[in-house]
Amino acid sequence: xxxxxxxxxxxxxxxxxxxxxxxxxxxxxxxxxxxxxxxxxxxxxxxxxxxxxxxxxxxxxxxxxxxxxxxxxxxxxxxxxxxxxxxxxxxxxxxxxxxxxxxxxxxxxxxxxxxxxxxxxxxxxxxxxxxxxxxxxxxx
Amino acid sequence: xxxxxxxxxxxxxxxxxxxxxxxxxxxxxxxxxxxxxxxxxxxxxxxxxxxxxxxxxxxxxxxxxxxxxxxxxxxxxxxxxxxxxxxxxxxxxxxxxxxxxxxxxxxxxxxxxxxxxxxxxxxxxxxxxxxxxxxxxxxx
Numbered sequence: 001x002x003x004x005x006x007x008x009x010x011x012x013x014x015x016x017x018x019x020x021x022x023x024x025x026x027x028x029x030x031x032x033x034x035x036x037x038x039x040x041x042x043x044x045x046x047x048x049x050x051x052x053x054x055x056x057x058x059x060x061x062x063x064x065x066x067x068x069x070x071x072x073x074x075x076x077x078x079x080x081x082x083x084x085x086x087x088x089x090x091x092x093x094x095x096x097x098x099x100x101x102x103x104x105x106x107x108x109x110x111x112x113x114x115x116x117x118x119x120x121x122x123x124x125x126x127x128x129x130x131x132x133x134x135x136x137x138x139x140x
Numbered sequence: 141x142x143x144x145x146x147x148x149x150x151x152x153x154x155x156x157x158x159x160x161x162x163x164x165x166x167x168x169x170x171x172x173x174x175x176x177x178x179x180x181x182x183x184x185x186x187x188x189x190x191x192x193x194x195x196x197x198x199x200x201x202x203x204x205x206x207x208x209x210x211x212x213x214x215x216x217x218x219x220x221x222x223x224x225x226x227x228x229x230x231x232x233x234x235x236x237x238x239x240x241x242x243x244x245x246x247x248x249x250x251x252x253x254x255x256x257x258x259x260x261x262x263x264x265x266x267x268x269x270x271x272x273x274x275x276x277x278x279x280x
Contacts, residue, residue, distance in 0.1 A: 010257050031171040031178040038171035038178045040213035042226050073180035077167060084255055086182050115224055116276045117150050136256045
């Protein structure tokens, strides 16, 4: 989306800044596609370089994310400042629990801490193919 | 996901309560699938019965959502109370800008108010096929 004139103050966030924002947060959402139907799940995550890592139990995320295209997103809207932003990561998920590839090793160096209860012995990594973000400021 | 013992306090939120929570909020996210790649976008929405309505400009949401399976999600984590929840709506999107079907009429009765700048002359509705939610409480 582009700015459409003086009233619009929507800007793209450069990739390097998107990565900084990802580093500064820990709660996001992953979208996975289950038989053509997208599903969105909140996850606590941690970064390892550009790799997003999170822990999970058996379930939709573990069954459908690894080897598939997924999306990861964080966003925030500060109503007092009138500033909103979102960062979106498109990529492929990997079951990094025990795999010996570079992405999995990187993912195991991260320390995501799940807030939700329940055993989460598996580790999933997302290797980004595209990182984008946008931010807007509302005028007073 | 089920509770796995006394330490777990993860509960399913009944559909009726999910709808109440959806009514009480106005900022969520839609996931659409673009050539096999899920993408997540924040949107300001409003409810009309069980129909989720939001406004949009030309772009990925308008090009890929209508007629397709989409997911809508809201979530919140209150760190002081240690309570987190999420509500997920799976369904099919409809371009409700001018269509004369019941879903589109219902969507036009809602009044979503976009915070982000830019012209958003189109209205998209999501007709839910499945509404689920879950909530957890962390023990002190």
